[in-house]
Amino acid sequence: MKDVRRLLYVVVCAVFFIGLYILSDFYAGEAVGKYAGEISSGNSKLTSNEKVTMDGLSLENQIGSYVSTVSRQEIRLSFLGDITFEGDQLERYYDSSTESFDFTNSFKYITKYLKASNFVAADFEAVMAGPDEDYENVFDQYGTAGFLYNVPEVAAENMKAAGISLLQTANEHAGDFGIDGVKSTLSYLDSVGIKAAGTQKSANDKRYTIASVSSIKIGFVAYSNNLNMELDEDNAYAVNSLDNYDENKIKQMCNDVRAARRDGAEFVVAMVYAGEVYNTEPDDSQKSLFNSLFEAGADIVIGTEPYAMQPIEVRDLTDTDGTAKKGIAIYSLGTFLGSETYGSAGIDNDIGAILDVVVNKEGNKKAKISGIRLTPTCITYTEDDVFVLPAAEVKNNKDSFSDVADETVMERINAACDEIIPGLLEETGLQGSYSGNTYVVNF
CATH class of the missing domain: 1.20.5 (Single alpha-helices involved in coiled-coils or other helix-helix interfaces)
Known part of the structure; x- marks a missing residue:
């Protein structure tokens, strides 16, 4: 055997x-x-x-x-303007029976657009400092009293659920509740899986953030030109500030762009909170700052603060290996979500956009920008809600939105689609056209 x-x-x-x-x-x-x-x-x-x-x-x-x-991949990086949660929003989304907030409805019409992207970045113009213990009622523990913006923590969950991947935390309100507000904001965002750029918990932390998007490393460098409340000298490291276009601070931001590149970022996005409020054109200081950031190696420069849309520029750049590439600048993306309404002065501060930057990568070649997409948005009120409408979808399907889009809203919708969004490209020489609900521009 x-x-x-x-x-x-x-x-x-x-x-x-x-x-x-x-x-x-x-x-x-x-x-x-x-x-x-x-x-x-x-x-x-x-x-x-x-x-x-x-x-x-x-x-x-x-x-x-x-x-x-020979493989080819295409990714979509999306950018939004300012996101704020102000008094009108807190009132509508507060449940007195549970003493809690829920801002889910603010994003109900726009979430599908955000989730269609590979990565979504926005400016979060507030902090999450936790409930103010000076007030007994939960509703009074948050808000914008004294022009200090403190947002309920649940907003982080709501933004994550809507499809937001990263928030710029360096802006006018970043220092409203001191170093504790900076740190708690970063902790709340981290707990729900949202990355942040522009503020740090420690002086030893990097002043930039790198995210992997479909195997492509993207660097994010964010700075604010001014602060509503300055941090003391010992904690000044916590917020990336340009101190009103201070030359040394601009150099520091440019050095951070270079550092992100050295740290492996194949693309670098510079996010800037700067410009005159309600201006529809960039001033000379904005233009000079954007030029410096492109010279330092930024591929995309995104502006916020003016609360109104400002023009787009498509830059012809040269890569480190001498090859030609495109760069994208938008001086202001306006307000994406907040209590802004179309004012008597005729400022289009209720109109914003989702800016998609299309990036292509073939094999081992460097990734390059091949086009942009603009989805116009409009902040809209009802008695119970404050939310973001996808303007072109509403225009193309009026009957489906008849309960939230009356004649006045449709005037704003048409202005966004037919005037404001195409007008952003007037100086570029580029032509775009609508495909479905998005304005498409290919290079």
């Missing part, structure tokens, strides 16, 4: 090694065929002194090499 087992064992081993030999011979033949031209010229790995291994000739590794060389 033992002899039979030994014989069976020998037969199995023989079959295994014979199969291995045949398989190896097959792959060797395939490799010789593939490199035949190189063998005749003496350049093949098979005729060189370089060691050839089965790993190098394996079908799996050859396929991997092929994919890395």
